[in-house]
Amino acid sequence: xxxxxxxxxxxxxxxxxxxxxxxxxxxxxxxxxxxxxxxxxxxxxxxxxxxxxxxxxxxxxxxxxxxxxxxxxxxxxxxxxxxxxxxxxxxxxxxxxxxxxxxxxxxxxxxxxxxxxxxxxxxxxxxxxxxxxxxxxxxxxxxxxxxxxxxxxxxxxxxxxxxxxxxxxxxxxxxxxxxxxxxxxxxxxxxxxxxxxxxxxxxxxxxxxxxxxxxxxxxxxxxxxxxxxxxxxxxxxxxxxxxxxxxxxxxxxxxxxxxxxxxxxxxxxxxxxxxxxxxxxxxxxxxxxxxxxxxxxxxxxxxxxxxxxxxxxxxxxxxxxxxxxxxxxxxxxxxxxxxxxxxxxxxxxxxxxxxxxxxxxxxxxxxxxxxxxxxxxxxxxxxxxxxxxxxxxxxxxxxxxxxxxx
Amino acid sequence: xxxxxxxxxxxxxxxxxxxxxxxxxxxxxxxxxxxxxxxxxxxxxxxxxxxxxxxxxxxxxxxxxxxxxxxxxxxxxxxxxxxxxxxxxxxxxxxxxxxxxxxxxxxxxxxxxxxxxxxxxxxxxxxxxxx
Amino acid sequence: xxxxxxxxxxxxxxxxxxxxxxxxxxxxxxxxxxxxxxxxxxxxxxxxxxxxxxxxxxxxxxxxxxxxxxxxxxxxxxxxxxxxxxxxxxxxxxxxxxxxxxxxxxxxxxxxxxxxxxxxxxxxxxxxxxxxxxxxxxxxxxxxxxxxxxxxxxxxxxxxxxxxxxxxxxxxxxxxxxxxxxxxxxxxxxxxxxxxxxxxxxxxxxxxxxxxxxxxxxxxxxxxxxxxxxxxxxxxxxxxxxxxxxxxxxxxxxxxxxxxxxxxxxxxxxxxxxxxxxxxxxxxxxxxxxxxxxxxxxxxxxxxxxxxxxxxxxxxxx
Numbered sequence: 001x002x003x004x005x006x007x008x009x010x011x012x013x014x015x016x017x018x019x020x021x022x023x024x025x026x027x028x029x030x031x032x033x034x035x036x037x038x039x040x041x042x043x044x045x046x047x048x049x050x051x052x053x054x055x056x057x058x059x060x061x062x063x064x065x066x067x068x069x070x071x072x073x074x075x076x077x078x079x080x081x082x083x084x085x086x087x088x089x090x091x092x093x094x095x096x097x098x099x100x101x102x103x104x105x106x107x108x109x110x111x112x113x114x115x116x117x118x119x120x121x122x123x124x125x126x127x128x129x130x131x132x133x134x135x136x137x138x139x140x141x142x143x144x145x146x147x148x149x150x151x152x153x154x155x156x157x158x159x160x161x162x163x164x165x166x167x168x169x170x171x172x173x174x175x176x177x178x179x180x181x182x183x184x185x186x187x188x189x190x191x192x193x194x195x196x197x198x199x200x201x202x203x204x205x206x207x208x209x210x211x212x213x214x215x216x217x218x219x220x221x222x223x224x225x226x227x228x229x230x231x232x233x234x235x236x237x238x239x240x241x242x243x244x245x246x247x248x249x250x251x252x253x254x255x256x257x258x259x260x261x262x263x264x265x266x267x268x269x270x271x272x273x274x275x276x277x278x279x280x281x282x283x284x285x286x287x288x289x290x291x292x293x294x295x296x297x298x299x300x301x302x303x304x305x306x307x308x309x310x311x312x313x314x315x316x317x318x319x320x321x322x323x324x325x326x327x328x329x330x331x332x333x334x335x336x337x338x339x340x341x342x343x344x345x346x347x348x349x350x351x352x353x354x355x356x357x358x359x360x361x362x363x364x365x366x367x368x369x370x371x372x373x374x375x376x377x378x379x380x381x382x383x384x385x386x387x388x389x390x391x392x393x394x395x396x397x398x399x400x401x402x403x404x405x406x
Numbered sequence: 407x408x409x410x411x412x413x414x415x416x417x418x419x420x421x422x423x424x425x426x427x428x429x430x431x432x433x434x435x436x437x438x439x440x441x442x443x444x445x446x447x448x449x450x451x452x453x454x455x456x457x458x459x460x461x462x463x464x465x466x467x468x469x470x471x472x473x474x475x476x477x478x479x480x481x482x483x484x485x486x487x488x489x490x491x492x493x494x495x496x497x498x499x500x501x502x503x504x505x506x507x508x509x510x511x512x513x514x515x516x517x518x519x520x521x522x523x524x525x526x527x528x529x530x531x532x533x534x535x536x537x
Numbered sequence: 538x539x540x541x542x543x544x545x546x547x548x549x550x551x552x553x554x555x556x557x558x559x560x561x562x563x564x565x566x567x568x569x570x571x572x573x574x575x576x577x578x579x580x581x582x583x584x585x586x587x588x589x590x591x592x593x594x595x596x597x598x599x600x601x602x603x604x605x606x607x608x609x610x611x612x613x614x615x616x617x618x619x620x621x622x623x624x625x626x627x628x629x630x631x632x633x634x635x636x637x638x639x640x641x642x643x644x645x646x647x648x649x650x651x652x653x654x655x656x657x658x659x660x661x662x663x664x665x666x667x668x669x670x671x672x673x674x675x676x677x678x679x680x681x682x683x684x685x686x687x688x689x690x691x692x693x694x695x696x697x698x699x700x701x702x703x704x705x706x707x708x709x710x711x712x713x714x715x716x717x718x719x720x721x722x723x724x725x726x727x728x729x730x731x732x733x734x735x736x737x738x739x740x741x742x743x744x745x746x747x748x749x750x751x752x753x754x755x756x757x758x759x760x761x762x763x764x765x766x767x768x769x770x771x772x773x774x775x776x777x778x779x780x781x782x783x784x785x786x787x788x789x790x791x792x793x794x795x796x797x798x799x800x801x802x803x804x805x806x807x808x809x810x811x812x813x814x815x816x817x818x819x820x821x822x823x824x825x826x827x828x829x830x831x832x833x834x835x836x837x838x839x840x841x842x843x844x845x846x847x848x849x850x851x852x853x854x855x
Binding site: 415419421422423424428431432433434435436439443444445446447448449450451454468469470471473474475476477478479480483484485486492494495496497498499500501503504505 | 547548549550551552553554555556557558559560561562563564565566567568569570571574575580581582583597598600601602603604605606607736737739765772773774775776777
């Protein structure tokens, strides 16, 4: 039996510690992991918990991230609670197995501490790895700070392991900006945290020796499409109601409210930026300042990246004319993911919207308040004009001649 | 199994070996197992065969070479005795015939459409050893 | 530790209830399923199985059919070892936490992979599993070629074999590299038990599998799997070709205990020439052209040398 930890009501934790504490509290059965910057401390912290008797599950230190997710898949199919953590290149190495985990409907939780993808090599935070996973069939939650990273882990386990869902879930946080930045985190005591997620309920478990099951079959053209359609359907229709219910229950328990789409100053906004991760807090600060100056600008933070919150965004963007999609990943030959998704979300609405794309912060480059003031000014001009007054895509905060397209 | 629609099967493309519980499969013979429809035991590869092995129990010494070397679990042995060939699962590889040590052989290959009684009646007699 | 199944002779063995089913899609005459049957029938314990992508995997779990009567998982080409290691870790965790559904039963964990999945693409995963000491058995179905994808070379392909990616032609005698020595590599991991087996020598094989199941830690089994399709011989000759392999000492049967102690477990009464083994297979037929005689000579010399080495290792008992 694992020993419990007495936590203060507010602990000073960075995002990595917040995630590892949540992993300890839900009493995972198997963690198979491989360390990589900047998520390494999650794995180290977990090892430390194990070494001191706070964890009684198995901790398998594998030889690669591909091995980590492979071990997680085997363990999850065997029938128990499973989680791991990774970043960047490690995430990229895992990609093959991410699709296998979701296709086999295994409720693994993966903490992704976002980091750029090489080349050139970079250890700092951007959302390239998050974007790489976006078609992998996982649920993707996005944390903006260590508190979110802590709380969203509980939500992720609860939703993923629900027998109606049975889909793996990622909890994203920004490399270094969240993962290595210590902040006050409101804690939940061990028993309450565990009970929020509940006991793991096995389903189609290989270790039920009386009921042998075959996992990971081959399906060709006569069956493959139906299975993929089923998985897509479940992501599209079943996940959001469960997330909503989990957010409601979590608010009741802690007083902390999460929403699939987070809205700040959007009620009568003419222009909004849509962004993720730590940029949300910076954008909100600027929005608050601009609102105080009488400018109608708001911020939308994407809390759930997959499934894509189409309906929630349609609702949130009602009355908004200009939308700035802020993508922290190199689109490499097209618009950013958020731009494309948002454009697709609003294109069939009755209101005419002006959507523009800002690429920023690659490889950990800062997004400053000055940048955001400039973005908001441009968006307000778009709203005023009812059409783009800038190029559709601009790369901001990069040295050299201004770089923009279309 | 019929070709179900996308909403009509268990998630994760998972397959069950049996309907219900089997607590000791390693000592439960095939005829006593509650195979599920998704167990390949319920399927047939008989149409793979051009030739079929026919078993003549008159010459069989129950050595079980055919049983152990059959790749397709198609030699039916019960109580240490060779009982016959499972024609649903036999692919006609003829390993059983090759490894049969009796003279004449207790298993021989015949065209798929040959009548079993007829070939048994015309079974070859003991061959003289060459050399 | 569960009881070891008593298998005095083939008659007694034939009372086994197979946990591998027919109407799988393996080629007629495929040695893979003979090996799988011998491994599975060597124990009455519960089994948790995994397979890496390859012939066995694509032929035994094609929706909507499974040929497995024990829980089985496939993830990808490279990670059958880690799949079963993950399941084994979960077994330990649930045992420790008192959450096993059948706590009095102790399943065996077995992963199967072809030589492509084992010698090549999945090598790192196997190495990791063996270094970490999972309680599992890894069985290579070694047919010395990427048979599932139509006969490309692997690092297990022996010199002189013609494969689709190293074919014999006007100026080439086919594969130029020697077969990778996985037995020594896995022994060097300090595995408690490493053994080479062949399905035609069923008694030797059962003994080794049962020994493998009786030890704690990761066990490596390299099983020769004569491939009618890619070695190019008639399906009915699978056992005959396997006999040629073991009796020519091309596939010597031996075991290595605790990474060091080597025992030869089969000594043919009459050792046959290597060319008899090579000549029985289409993949080597070009070696019998006069210009390739040096390859045949080299083959025999190397098999002799390797046999000599095994005997010395056994004698030295180190």
